[in-house]
Amino acid sequence: MEEPTPPNPPKISERGMIARRKFLNFLAASPLVATPTVTTAIASVLVSGSDRALAQSYDVLRGSSRALGPDGIITAPGDALNVFEFEPAAKKAVLAQDAPAHWGYLESGVDGDVTRDINHTAYASYKIRAKRLIDTRKADTSVKIFGETWRSPIFLCPVSSLGAYDPEAGVTAARAAGKRGHQMILSTVDNANIVDVGKAHGSPVWFQLYPTDDWTVTQTLVSCAEAVGCPAIVLTVDRQGGRNTEDLFRMRRQDQRDCSGCHTPGFANEVSRKANFAGIDVSKVTNLYGTGMTWGFVDRLRKIVKGKLLLKGIVTGEDAKEALRHGVDGLLVSNHGGRAEESGQATIGVLAEIVDAVNGRIPVLIDGGVRRGTDVLKALAVGAAAVGIGRPYVWGLASFGETGVDRVLQILDDEFITIMRQAGALNVSQIRRDTVTRV
Numbered sequence: 001m002e003e004p005t006p007p008n009p010p011k012i013s014e015r016g017m018i019a020r021r022k023f024l025n026f027l028a029a030s031p032l033v034a035t036p037t038v039t040t041a042i043a044s045v046l047v048s049g050s051d052r053a054l055a056q057s058y059d060v061l062r063g064s065s066r067a068l069g070p071d072g073i074i075t076a077p078g079d080a081l082n083v084f085e086f087e088p089a090a091k092k093a094v095l096a097q098d099a100p101a102h103w104g105y106l107e108s109g110v111d112g113d114v115t116r117d118i119n120h121t122a123y124a125s126y127k128i129r130a131k132r133l134i135d136t137r138k139a140d141t142s143v144k145i146f147g148e149t150w151r152s153p154i155f156l157c158p159v160s161s162l163g164a165y166d167p168e169a170g171v172t173a174a175r176a177a178g179k180r181g182h183q184m185i186l187s188t189v190d191n192a193n194i195v196d197v198g199k200a201h202g203s204p205v206w207f208q209l210y211p212t213d214d215w216t217v218t219q220t221l222v223s224c225a226e227a228v229g230c231p232a233i234v235l236t237v238d239r240q241g242g243r244n245t246e247d248l249f250r251m252r253r254q255d256q257r258d259c260s261g262c263h264t265p266g267f268a269n270e271v272s273r274k275a276n277f278a279g280i281d282v283s284k285v286t287n288l289y290g291t292g293m294t295w296g297f298v299d300r301l302r303k304i305v306k307g308k309l310l311l312k313g314i315v316t317g318e319d320a321k322e323a324l325r326h327g328v329d330g331l332l333v334s335n336h337g338g339r340a341e342e343s344g345q346a347t348i349g350v351l352a353e354i355v356d357a358v359n360g361r362i363p364v365l366i367d368g369g370v371r372r373g374t375d376v377l378k379a380l381a382v383g384a385a386a387v388g389i390g391r392p393y394v395w396g397l398a399s400f401g402e403t404g405v406d407r408v409l410q411i412l413d414d415e416f417i418t419i420m421r422q423a424g425a426l427n428v429s430q431i432r433r434d435t436v437t438r439v
């Protein structure tokens with residue numbers, strides 16, 4: 001005889017829900033979790049350190065307490081499931097200050113944003129070859145760059161004018177990065193200076209250099225950075241020809257503020273309000289970007305930089321080889337986050353050409369479109385020594401300050417160690433070209 005069908009049998013998903021609710025009720029009633037200390041202890045076992053990544057498969061509570069605001073936007077950094085969720089939160093925070101032009105500045109690429117967007121989407125054409133039956137529980141994510149050990153290969157890129165997104169600008173970002181063991185490159189034109197940023201970080205940060213067209217100013221910027229122990233000067237070489245940041249101009253149409261207090265026309269004002277120029281005579285400077293720099297300038301700079309000298313913005317093998325001839329110590333493959341030229345080339349797409357050109361003689365770093373731990377792994381596999389993020393940490397900064405930057409880094413670290421383990425790598429040197437395949 002056929003067994004009687006129970007009235008309205010629960011569907012699989014409903015059954016799952018009931019089981020989960022029962023489990024939660026059990027937990028709530030349990031004397032074990034009634035004490036806050038034990039609850040906290042359980043929570044920290046589930047979410048602490050690199051164990052978080054290993055625990056994810058059974059961490060059924062992970063999503064349950066993470067409510068969104070009525071607009072579907074996260075209301076606390078801990079609510080974010082990935083770094084993308086910080087973008088709308090940052091937009092909301094910046095627009096709440098009636099500053100659409102500041103939002104446009106952050107988001108803008110150039111022209112139609114093709115290069116900005118392909119920087120990230122191109123990562124999808126690299127596939128990861130997972131390796132099985134390797135005990136990777138003790139995987140080590142640290143990297144050694146110029147003798148410095150970084151706990152993570154992910155560093156903060158130089159982003160100008162962070163004061164538009166946080167009152168303490170680079171100081172706040174540095175505090176978060178330093179606590180988590182991430183290195184940072186400070187922009188020449190941040191609102192915070194290299195002294196305060198280094199202190200907040202806990203160890204000297206790298207300095208990105210826009211040299212200006214006055215050599216005396218260049219020399220002073222370099223010597224101020226080196227005086228506080230800055231181990232590396234990163235000369236940005238991709239802003240020589242001008243650019244069309246259309247998104248910024250579009251958003252600026254909506255900005256009702258009188259911006260002349262900060263943005264009075266003329267070069268002197270552009271830099272004189274920036275902290276790294278304090279006390280420097282900038283009266284002879286006429287340009288920060290289009291200074292007519294050539295390889296001769298690199299030679300001249302090489303002679304005064306005592307520590308390491310890197311070029312940021314190299315995107316061809318020919319230029320990489322030329323950089324070697326001019327005594328450069330490292331390269332940062334970058335197209336300024338799609339804010340230099342609308343080349344349509346992703347940085348991950350040109351990385352192999354540059355890595356092959358330098359053939360292991362100097363480290364090659366990369367930035368642009370890195371939004372996932374899998375992107376980090378792919379870049380390392382192609383040959384990057386470290387991987388930079390720009391906009392994502394500024395989303396964290398603009399929406400929640402230091403805790404936002406911290407959470408962005410935590411998410412990327414967790415995602416990275418997870419995929420590193422799945423790819424069978426015990427340390428970053430085991431992430432090699434054959435870790436990925438390209439289609």
Ligand SMILES: Cc1cc2nc3c(=O)[nH]c(=O)nc-3n(C[C@H](O)[C@H](O)[C@H](O)COP(=O)(O)O)c2cc1C
Binds near residue numbers: 312
């Ligand atoms: C708002 C903004 C300001 C930036 N300012 C600088 C800068 O001052 N110097 C520099 O070398 N690069 C600058 N960059 C480029 C970043 O260093 C980095 O190359 C880029 O943001 C990486 O791409 P991503 O934003 O997709 O992560 C800036 C980028 C953004 C988004």
